[in-house]
Amino acid sequence: MLFLVAAFLLLGLLVGTAAHLPVSVTLAAGSAIAVWLVAFAVRERRRQHQGS
Amino acid sequence: MNATHTLDFPRSPGTSGTAPAKTKRRCPTSRRREASRPGAAAPDAATATATSAVEDAAAATASAAEDAAGTRTAQRDTDGMAVASFVLGLAGLLVFNLILGPCALVLGGLALLRGTGRRGRALLGTALGAADLIVLAAVTAADHSVSWSLAG
Numbered sequence: 555m556l557f558l559v560a561a562f563l564l565l566g567l568l569v570g571t572a573a574h575l576p577v578s579v580t581l582a583a584g585s586a587i588a589v590w591l592v593a594f595a596v597r598e599r600r601r602q603h604q605g606s
Numbered sequence: 607m608n609a610t611h612t613l614d615f616p617r618s619p620g621t622s623g624t625a626p627a628k629t630k631r632r633c634p635t636s637r638r639r640e641a642s643r644p645g646a647a648a649p650d651a652a653t654a655t656a657t658s659a660v661e662d663a664a665a666a667t668a669s670a671a672e673d674a675a676g677t678r679t680a681q682r683d684t685d686g687m688a689v690a691s692f693v694l695g696l697a698g699l700l701v702f703n704l705i706l707g708p709c710a711l712v713l714g715g716l717a718l719l720r721g722t723g724r725r726g727r728a729l730l731g732t733a734l735g736a737a738d739l740i741v742l743a744a745v746t747a748a749d750h751s752v753s754w755s756l757a758g
Contacts, residue, residue: 566753570703570738573754574745583700590696598689 680720687717688728695734703742710735 566573572580691714698706714732722728749755 563753568704569701570742571699571745572701574749574751575755580700587696587700591693594692 681723684717684720684722684728685724687713687720688722688724688731691717691731692727692734693731695731695738698738699734699741703738707735707738707742710738 572584575583691710694706694713695710698710710731712735714728714735717728718725718732746752
């Protein structure tokens with residue numbers, strides 16, 4: 555049982571910021587990061603198609 | 607040269623065919639040098655040195671072309687490092703800070719050190735990698751706990 559608690563705490567340390575923030579804040583930050591990544595991917599794809 | 611190379615493959619398939627192909631590829635240049643020497647043997651030594659100088663120049667341009675191809679590949683590698691640093695640093699802001707933050711820092715720093723063409727992206731990735739660790743430290747200090755905050 556103590557092993558499970560230790561593993562849970564280690565998982566929290568591994569996950570990092572998302573483990574500390576409230577769920578709603580985590581979801582908002584995650585969606586913002588996802589939007590940024592998708593915008594970056596779209597711009598990269600457009601740049602690649604222009605280059606070749 | 608390419609024709610002999612492609613003709614060689616059916617005869618010697620597998621990994622053993624790479625070494626003979628290399629020696630075959632080197633053959634024409636040496637044959638060209640052997641063929642140019644008898645022509646320059648009869649005249650004076652000045653023409654011989656001139657032809658050797660021309661050959662050296664040709665070899666230099668060939669090696670320069672190879673170097674250019676190598677630097678082009680290295681440039682693409684460093685650009686990929688810059689982009690990877692940015693992506694990992696951005697994802698590391700929310701999850702796996704302790705893993706993705708140092709990865710982004712190292713990749714961005716390497717891309718900058720090796721002279722990437724996408725300097726801004728590499729700088730942004732390095733900054734995000736540092737921000738990962740700073741955000742985790744700040745949140746940990748605010749929570750007074752290393753792991754989960756179960757307050758909701």
